[in-house]
Amino acid sequence: MKIGKKKIIIAAVVVAVAAGGVYYASVMSSTGGEDFVTEPVQVGDLSKYLEENGEILSTNINTFYSDGMKKIKTINVEVGDMVKKGDVLIEFDSTLELEEERINKEIKALEASYSEAVKGVDFETLNGIRLQIQGLRNSLAIAKEEYEKAQRLYAENVMTKSDVNLAENTVLQLQNQIDVLNNQYNQAAKGVSGNIKDQYEAQIESLAISLDILERTRDSYQLKSNFDGTVTELEGFEGSIPVMGSLILEVQDESSLAVYADFLVDEAAQLKEGMGVDIENEDLNLVIKDLKISKIYPKAVSKVSELGIEQKRVKIKIDLDEEIGSLTLGSNVDVIVNTENRKGVVYVNKDAVYEKEGKDYVTVIEGGVEVEKEVLKGLETDDYFEIISGLSEGEEVLTD
Secondary structure, eight states: OOOOOOOOOOOSSOOEEETTEEEOOOOBOSSSOOBOOEEEOEEEEEEEEEEEEEEEEESSEEEEEOOSSOOEEEEOOOTTOEEOTTOEEEEEOOOHHHHHHHHHHHHHHHHHHHHHHSTTOOHHHHHHHHHHHHHHHHHHHHHHHHHHHHHHHHHTTSSOHHHHHHHHHHHHHHHHHHHHHHHHHHHHTTTOOHHHHHHHHHHHHHHHHHHHHHHHHHHHTEEEOSSSEEEEEEOOOTTOOOOTTOEEEEEEOTTSEEEEEEEEHHHHTTOOTTOEEEEEETTTTEEEEEEEOOEEOSSOEEEEOTTSOEEEEEEEEEEOOGGGOOOOTTOEEEEEEEEEEEEEEEEEEGGGOEEETTEEEEEEEETTEEEEEEEEEEEEOSSEEEEEESOOTTOEEEOO
């Protein structure tokens, strides 16, 4: 699908309906009786465009691939399902429950051992507090990473200030909980000798770390959505072990859409962030104008064209406003980038300009006589040349 481009063609034969008759006119050469096709030199606005195919996709995409080792235990969604952040989409078989049971038995044995060694101390309570503290410390470390990430994304205008504040509050709340539990632990551990306390804490923290590792490992046996979205692709079935590297699941956020297009490297060199873009799809009766290039990716990627030719291409991104309305994910569109604009310039049909001895010329018809004129070209579009010097508006130039 291409954008129709109007060409202004003034033929030597002009048909005009006037006073019930037909008027015929032709431009004759000074040496013969041939008819010539001419066009007038015009003054107006010229724009240069680059055009490529693009695709409407979400700016937030969760794509999950198989490691070739895990068996699918449960699939909780279907294509088209709406999911919430944190929803478990697919679960794999694991032995995590057995490992967790083994560690909990070691913890019980540790409680019994220390309760026997030190009378008058409720080691079950002491142990529970210590495990909570260690768990919160692990959560705090993750929360701090999320807070730092939120600060970076806020600096890049990806996250809002409220998102950063929420991440900061999470860090503060976890730290406060740890402080409270430390106070409770110190009160409960009164009367326990330093050596026994140190030995106990080392053992319980080791077990707590093992539990945390198990919990983190559990995430690798579950596919969770990172945001509210829609399941757009789903492969595999319960009981199967998908081939390593194959797509298992994809979730896209339909509330945040953009158009992505790949341009050849030499064309991409003409592009800049902020350039005006129109997108169109005649089949969908879709026309959206006055968009902007929001991002040009820094690395060219090799892709094979439909003709089997390997090409280096650079991806660009065009953000779509929420107000645009509902658009179908995966729809193909024409991406037309306005790379250059010239206002009020003199221009002619490209067919009028020819090169001779390294210079550019046009043939002007003056009083039926052909006059060759040297010109200086400027902006080139698909149909026209800007003429910087050598012609004036209204002159008739030979185009055929």
